[in-house]
Amino acid sequence: MIHACRVSTTATLLLFVLCSVAAGQVKQSPAPDVVLSVKGEVARELKLTLADIAKLPRRIVRAKDHDGKEAAYEGVEISEVLKLAGAPSGEELRGKNLALFLVVDAADGYRAVFALPELDRAFTEQRVILLADRRDGKALSKDDGRLRIVVPDEKRHGRWVRQVVSLTIRRS
Numbered sequence: 399m400i401h402a403c404r405v406s407t408t409a410t411l412l413l414f415v416l417c418s419v420a421a422g423q424v425k426q427s428p429a430p431d432v433v434l435s436v437k438g439e440v441a442r443e444l445k446l447t448l449a450d451i452a453k454l455p456r457r458i459v460r461a462k463d464h465d466g467k468e469a470a471y472e473g474v475e476i477s478e479v480l481k482l483a484g485a486p487s488g489e490e491l492r493g494k495n496l497a498l499f500l501v502v503d504a505a506d507g508y509r510a511v512f513a514l515p516e517l518d519r520a521f522t523e524q525r526v527i528l529l530a531d532r533r534d535g536k537a538l539s540k541d542d543g544r545l546r547i548v549v550p551d552e553k554r555h556g557r558w559v560r561q562v563v564s565l566t567i568r569r570s
């Protein structure tokens with residue numbers, strides 16, 4: 399009886415160890431639903447899913463796309479994502495921090511840069527730079543990808559980065 403009990407205790411322990419190892423391995427592989435990495439000179443590097451992004455304050459802006467068509471773009475301001483990552487903002491954007499910039503990377507290797515004050519409410523009251531995930535109430539097109547930058551007040555569309563995959567804060 400005692401012997402049987404020991405065997406089952408050992409088996410339970412073994413099962414526990416195996417399960418922990420398996421769980422650890424699952425944790426190590428990147429979550430498949432991560433759509434955006436935020437990294438570089440930030441307090442906390444982030445890997446965000448669309449659900450994480452949906453929890454941030456949302457905005458809708460009307461803007462003309464590259465074909466001259468007006469549309470309602472919905473998403474979150476880049477500044478909100480940077481705030482979540484603890485990137486310097488507002489009062490902290492002084493001295494050496496004014497040499498910080500944001501690199502937006504797309505899945506096709508396209509990249510565009512923004513200076514941090516361009517994205518900061520303390521510097522600019524009405525300017526919106528949006529990380530959009532919807533257009534006219536629908537998910538973005540396949541070409542746009544899951545996330546696209548929208549800069550409503552820019553007449554040229556070079557910085558309207560499609561298929562955004564990461565935001566990196568760098569120091570020049």
Ligand SMILES: Nc1nc2c(c(=O)[nH]1)N[C@H]1C(S)=C(S)[C@@H](COP(=O)(O)O)O[C@H]1N2
Pocket residue numbers: 463464465504505506508554555556557558559560561
């Ligand atoms: N990922 C990615 N985004 C991009 C580009 C690109 O080549 N790759 N081209 C840019 C340029 S130069 C312009 S003018 C617009 C064109 O927008 P459209 O593809 O919606 O017409 O997308 C911008 N965003």
Ligand SMILES: [Mo]
Pocket residue numbers: 555556
């Ligand atoms: Mo362009």
